[in-house]
Amino acid sequence: MKRMRIKxxxxxxxxxxLLFCLSGCSGxxxxxADQQYIVSAIGFLNKSGRxxxxxxxxxxxxxxTEQSVERVLLEGEGATxxxxxxxxxxxxxxxxxxxxxxxxxTDATLNREEVEKxxxxxxxxxxxxxxxxIVHSDDIEKLLSLKPMAALTVGYDIIxxxxxxxxxxxxxxxxxxxxxxxxxxxxSNTFLLPSFEAVGEEYTISGSExxxxxxxKARLTNEQxxxxxxxxxTYSHGAFSEYKIASAKCFFDSxxxxxxxxxxLRIKAxxxxxxxxxxxxxxxxxxxxxxxxxxxxIFAFSNRIYRKNQKxxxxxxxxxxxxxxxxxxxxxxxxx
Amino acid sequence: MAPxxxxxxxxYLTENLDENIKIIKEIFxxxxxxxxxxxxxKDNVNECAIIYIDGMINNEVLNDSVVRPLITAAVDxxxxxxxxxxxxxxxxVNDANKAKTVADMLRxxxxxxxxxxxxxxxxxxxxxxxxxxxxxxxxxQEERVxxxxxxxxxxxxxxxxxxxxxxxxxxxxxxxMLRVGRRSETIxxxxxxxxxxxxxxxxxxxxxxxxxxxxxxxxTNYIAEYIRxxxxxxxxxxxxxxxxxxxxxxxxxxxxxxxxxxxPVVLTLPYLFSENFQSDEDYYLNFFVASVGxxxxxxxxxxxxxxxxxxxxxxxFHKQLLPTSFALSVAQLRGGVPFSALIECLLxxxxxxxxxxxxxxxxxxxxxxxxxxxxxVVGQAAVxxxxxxxxxxxxxxxxxxxxxxxxxxxxxxxxxxxxxxLVSSLLGLYGFIALMSIFVVRVFSIKSFGVDYTASIRNPxxxxxxxxxxxxxxxxxxxxxxxxxxxxxxxxxxxxx
Numbered sequence: 108m109k110r111m112r113i114k115x116x117x118x119x120x121x122x123x124x125l126l127f128c129l130s131g132c133s134g135x136x137x138x139x140a141d142q143q144y145i146v147s148a149i150g151f152l153n154k155s156g157r158x159x160x161x162x163x164x165x166x167x168x169x170x171x172t173e174q175s176v177e178r179v180l181l182e183g184e185g186a187t188x189x190x191x192x193x194x195x196x197x198x199x200x201x202x203x204x205x206x207x208x209x210x211x212x213t214d215a216t217l218n219r220e221e222v223e224k225x226x227x228x229x230x231x232x233x234x235x236x237x238x239x240x241i242v243h244s245d246d247i248e249k250l251l252s253l254k255p256m257a258a259l260t261v262g263y264d265i266i267x268x269x270x271x272x273x274x275x276x277x278x279x280x281x282x283x284x285x286x287x288x289x290x291x292x293x294x295s296n297t298f299l300l301p302s303f304e305a306v307g308e309e310y311t312i313s314g315s316e317x318x319x320x321x322x323x324k325a326r327l328t329n330e331q332x333x334x335x336x337x338x339x340x341t342y343s344h345g346a347f348s349e350y351k352i353a354s355a356k357c358f359f360d361s362x363x364x365x366x367x368x369x370x371x372l373r374i375k376a377x378x379x380x381x382x383x384x385x386x387x388x389x390x391x392x393x394x395x396x397x398x399x400x401x402x403x404x405i406f407a408f409s410n411r412i413y414r415k416n417q418k419x420x421x422x423x424x425x426x427x428x429x430x431x432x433x434x435x436x437x438x439x440x441x442x443x
Numbered sequence: 444m445a446p447x448x449x450x451x452x453x454x455y456l457t458e459n460l461d462e463n464i465k466i467i468k469e470i471f472x473x474x475x476x477x478x479x480x481x482x483x484x485k486d487n488v489n490e491c492a493i494i495y496i497d498g499m500i501n502n503e504v505l506n507d508s509v510v511r512p513l514i515t516a517a518v519d520x521x522x523x524x525x526x527x528x529x530x531x532x533x534x535x536v537n538d539a540n541k542a543k544t545v546a547d548m549l550r551x552x553x554x555x556x557x558x559x560x561x562x563x564x565x566x567x568x569x570x571x572x573x574x575x576x577x578x579x580x581x582x583x584q585e586e587r588v589x590x591x592x593x594x595x596x597x598x599x600x601x602x603x604x605x606x607x608x609x610x611x612x613x614x615x616x617x618x619x620m621l622r623v624g625r626r627s628e629t630i631x632x633x634x635x636x637x638x639x640x641x642x643x644x645x646x647x648x649x650x651x652x653x654x655x656x657x658x659x660x661x662x663t664n665y666i667a668e669y670i671r672x673x674x675x676x677x678x679x680x681x682x683x684x685x686x687x688x689x690x691x692x693x694x695x696x697x698x699x700x701x702x703x704x705x706x707p708v709v710l711t712l713p714y715l716f717s718e719n720f721q722s723d724e725d726y727y728l729n730f731f732v733a734s735v736g737x738x739x740x741x742x743x744x745x746x747x748x749x750x751x752x753x754x755x756x757x758x759x760f761h762k763q764l765l766p767t768s769f770a771l772s773v774a775q776l777r778g779g780v781p782f783s784a785l786i787e788c789l790l791x792x793x794x795x796x797x798x799x800x801x802x803x804x805x806x807x808x809x810x811x812x813x814x815x816x817x818x819x820v821v822g823q824a825a826v827x828x829x830x831x832x833x834x835x836x837x838x839x840x841x842x843x844x845x846x847x848x849x850x851x852x853x854x855x856x857x858x859x860x861x862x863x864x865l866v867s868s869l870l871g872l873y874g875f876i877a878l879m880s881i882f883v884v885r886v887f888s889i890k891s892f893g894v895d896y897t898a899s900i901r902n903p904x905x906x907x908x909x910x911x912x913x914x915x916x917x918x919x920x921x922x923x924x925x926x927x928x929x930x931x932x933x934x935x936x937x938x939x940x
Contacts, residue, residue: 126870126877139784140762140774165771167778176775206763207770236763259771 141167143204144179148262149235150212150247151188151225158221159184160191161212163251163262166201178260180252188221188228205234210262211284212247213300219322226291226321229284237285240266243300243316243323250305261310269301272312276329277345277352278336280315295407296320299335319403334393337374338438339406350386353377354443359411361419368423368434370408377443387440394436404431448553448628451545460562464492466545467558477552482513489520491529491561494548499555501574508535509557509570525564534559538571550628577602583685583707585850591727592688600630600704603687607634607700610691615639618702621652623666627659630704631666634690639697639923644892648699648712662706671712673889677855680891682714689723696923713891715924717899717911719851720744725914734913740848741912747846747856751792752863752875754838755784760871777832785868787831791839792861794821799843899924 144164152159162181183195196203211229213222229235242265244250251261258264273279281290282300290298297319304313315332317325327335333347340357355376362369372394378386397405408431413420423430451470456463464479471477476497483490493509512533520528530539542548548558548567555573583595596603604618619633631652635645651670660666667681668674684690685707690700693711701710720740725733757764758773765773780787798817802810822840826833846856859882866874889896899911906922909915 122877126873139758139777140770141777141780143774145771145774165774167774175778176771204762207767209767234763263767 138202140204143202144181144199145204146208146262147260148210148212148251148265149192149205149208150214150244150251151191151217151221152214152247153216153218153221154184157184157186158188158191158224160188160195161247161251162192162195162203163260164203165260176259178255188225189231192228192232205232206236208235208239208262209266211235211239211241212244212250212303213241214247215243215245215323219320222318222321222323226287230288235284237283239284240269241282241284241287241300242269242303244303244305246305250303250310253305253308253310256309265303265310268303268310268312272301272329275345276333276347277343277355278333278347279341279343281341290407291321293407293410294413295404295410297403297405297407297410299332302326317401317403317405319401319405322403324401324403324405325397331393331397334390335397335406337376337390338372338394350378350382356443359415361408361412361416363419363422363430368419368430370434370436372436372438373441374438375441375443378440380442383440383442387438390438390440391436394438398434398436399432402428402432404428408434447625448546448549449625451549454545455543456545456548456560456565456567458563458565460490460492460560463560463567464494467494467548467552470545470549480510482510484513484520485515485517486519489525489562491559493557493559494552495557495572496552496555499553499575500557500572504536504574505557505572509559509572525561526566526568529559529561530568534568534570536570536572540569542567542569550622553628554630573601575599580606586684586686586689586723588722588724588727591724592686594687595685596687596702596707596709598705598707600632600702603702603707603709604632604634606687607690607694607702610687611636611694616694619649621649623652623655623703624657624659627661629660631660632700632702634694634700634702636694636697639695640699641697641893644713645699648701648892652701660703660705663701663703663708663710666701666703667710672891676885676889677858678716678886678889678896679719679851680712680714680889680896682711682718683708684711684723685709686723692726713894714896715891715894715899716886716889716896719849721910730914730916737911737913743845743848744852744856747842747849748859748863749875749879750838750842750845751788751835751860752867753872754835755788755864756867756871756875758834759784759868773832773834776834779829780832781829782831783868784835785864787835788839788864788868789861791831791836792842792864795839795843796857 144166146162146164148163150161152161160183164179164181165176166179168175168177181195181199183191183193183198185191185194192203211225213225217225229239253261255261255264258267269280269282280299280301281287282298287298287300290296297317300316300318301312302314302316303310312329314326314328315335316323317327317335330348333342333345336342337352337355337357340359342352342355342357344352344354346352355374358373358375360371360373362371374390394406404427409427412423454466467477467479474496477494478497479492479494481490481492491513493505493513495505512535513529516533518528518532520532526541540551542551542558543566547569551569552558555575557570557572559568559570577597577599580594580597582593586595594606596606608616613636615636615638617633617635617637621631621633622628623631633645633649633652648670652666655666655669657665657669663683667683671680673680682693690709690711694700698711698713701712703710720737722736722740725737728736762770782790798813801817802813805813822836825831826836842860846853846860849856859878863875863878866878870877887897887901895901899907901907905915905919909920910924
């Protein structure tokens with residue numbers, strides 16, 4: 108009886124310890140959200156060889172007679188993204204809350220290694236939401252300092268702008284943090300980020316940036332982004348330029364003849380007959396020029412070849428980049 | 444030490460009337476309500492005495508049925524069998540029992556009967572002249588229904604038994620009488636339907652009640668605390684009701700009822716966990732309506748226990764699980780509150796409990812004013828003064844209101860709610876889930892008088908669930924709940940054998 112009781116007490120003790128470990132209390136400050144800076148967006152840029160972190164946060168003003176929230180812009184610098192965030196946090200009277208960080212911004216000043224470091228840092232910082240949007244901007248500081256148009260912060264407003272653009276143009280950026288991480292793990296290591304531009308007192312999506320192996324490879328306009336999505340089979344339905352596409356699906360095939368890679372794209376789209384030829388022309392032009400011009404597999408063809416045609420993949424794997432760059436891309440546009 | 448009634452069990456009456464009266468007088472020497480009246484019978488040979496307690500008898504019955512016949516009757520009673528002669532030829536009383544010992548006599552006097560002693564007889568007659576006042580039949584306040592019978596039990600066990608008998612016109616209904624309490628000698632009835640109840644369970648219950656050694660029994664809870672299994676568990680393993688229709692329904696399911704004199708509350712057992720979510724009205728309303736109510740009660744139990752705990756866990760440990768706009772709103776509304784979420788939550792829970800208790804004990808007319816002042820004015824003022832935050836107030840109020848839907852679990856809900864808040868504030872949702880798991884394991888391990896506490900939800904089939912999460916139409920409730928092997932399972936007698 109006594110032994111049973113001791114066993115019970117011991118098992119209860121074990122459960123409690125286990126629960127403490129599971130709850131992840133160690134090393135973190137667990138306070139209410141009103142006693143923290145709620146980070147809505149965090150951006151990283153390179154300033155004179157050092158990483159600068161710029162965060163847009165919301166803080167509750169407890170001293171005010173009215174329960175109000177204030178938007179603040181915080182800055183910190185360091186050799187690495189982690190150090191810059193630490194520097195930023197050290198200046199504050201309240202801890203930072205990253206759980207609701209909606210947007211991670213990268214800047215044109217970041218080089219390949221730094222982009223990789225930023226993504227690694229975001230992955231290591233367990234509090235940064237995996238669903239956060241990764242966005243490109245040429246001037247993060249200016250963008251975040253603007254007055255938000257329809258939300259409490261620019262960060263949360265950007266989310267709305269991206270979602271709206273995606274549904275209007277029919278494009279899919281797949282730029283959420285987990286989606287970018289998934290693309291990084293693919294053979295092609297290519298991902299597309301929406302690019303935000305601050306014009307006067309307003310900001311807008313100016314297009315997109317194609318990153319390959321963490322390096323910014325191409326800047327696309329909104330129209331080019333839509334064409335890019337049609338080619339990469341990430342287009343849903345929407346309208347761009349003069350085209351209105353109800354639905355689209357891109358079928359991929361590849362072959363190799365005389366040491367040359369042939370890529371056949373068969374796009375089945377529901378589109379008005381009159382504009383089909385013009386769209387086909389634009390698609391061919393975009394595919395060939397972008398593929399040739401940028402020294403990279405910006406359409407992530409390697410990933411599709413690897414997944415769909417192992418025979419071809421084995422032949423091109425040693426000189427993958429060269430094959431893809433010189434590939435002959437033919438596009439057929441069919442009605443659904 | 445003052446002698447108890449049972450101590451007189453071995454003291455027999457003598458043939459000497461004066462001596463018998465002397466014994467009674469000695470026992471009641473400090474009781475000025477005892478009345479003794481000596482009457483000379485018409486034969487001028489025999490003398491008798493009537494003994495009763497003033498206020499407990501019906502004077503009219505005593506005068507018309509006992510005193511007048513004794514004085515006026517010209518019946519010659521012989522030397523032998525005087526008591527029988529008087530009982531059969533003179534008295535007009537419907538119930539006259541013999542009392543041979545002083546203990547028998549005392550019990551009868553104290554229960555409102557009149558004792559008739561006759562000179563030369565060592566046996567007394569206990570005459571039914573009970574006349575104490577009772578509250579009368581009224582609707583139980585705690586178990587009100589919109590539709591269905593409205594009568595409730597009274598404080599008199601005999602009347603309660605009669606009300607029960609009126610519902611079950613069958614000789615199968617057994618009512619075994621016991622006296623419990625060293626000094627109070629309270630009358631307790633164990634009622635059951637002989638063909639349906641588990642004999643072993645009845646036997647064990649009787650044994651347990653007989654074993655109770657206490658000065659007095661003033662309510663069924665005295666007995667419930669002695670007999671119920673898992674005495675220190677928060678969960679009820681015996682049911683209580685003040686409604687005869689509910690007791691009748693439970694007896695028809697093969698359960699046992701314990702009626703205690705002096706209280707309208709009747710115990711029923713065995714008791715299942717699912718009964719906490721049943722309402723008496725469920726069986727009088729359309730099954731669709733009743734099923735909605737039943738389901739809501741389960742939902743409300745979850746809300747009552749977990750709403751503040753989950754809110755504390757989410758806002759302290761798992762802020763990422765909150766939608767961003769809600770998190771911002773919570774942060775904004777909480778701004779300036781000086782207490783931690785735990786203190787804030789506990790404070791509100793205790794204030795709510797105080798308001799609830801005050802509302803219960805207050806006269807009904809003041810109750811409305813209290814709910815306005817307490818709930819609205821104090822609540823709003825507390826939020827405006829930033830003592831508590833509005834979202835926390837909403838979470839605790841939601842929990843409190845949900846708890847009112849399941850009054851049979853109010854004790855469990857309170858303790859579980861506080862425990863859940865404490866654990867959640869320390870360990871977040873992990874702690875909450877662990878606590879709930881322990882609670883579920885505990886519920887499944889309890890037995891009520893040999894019956895699994897969760898018998899109705901152990902097997903998730905229609906047969907078991909038909910009266911658990913929903914109430915099936917009567918047409919489909921062909922079998923009684925699964926309690927024991929002795930009962931006749933089919934309600935439809937054709938299906939027997």
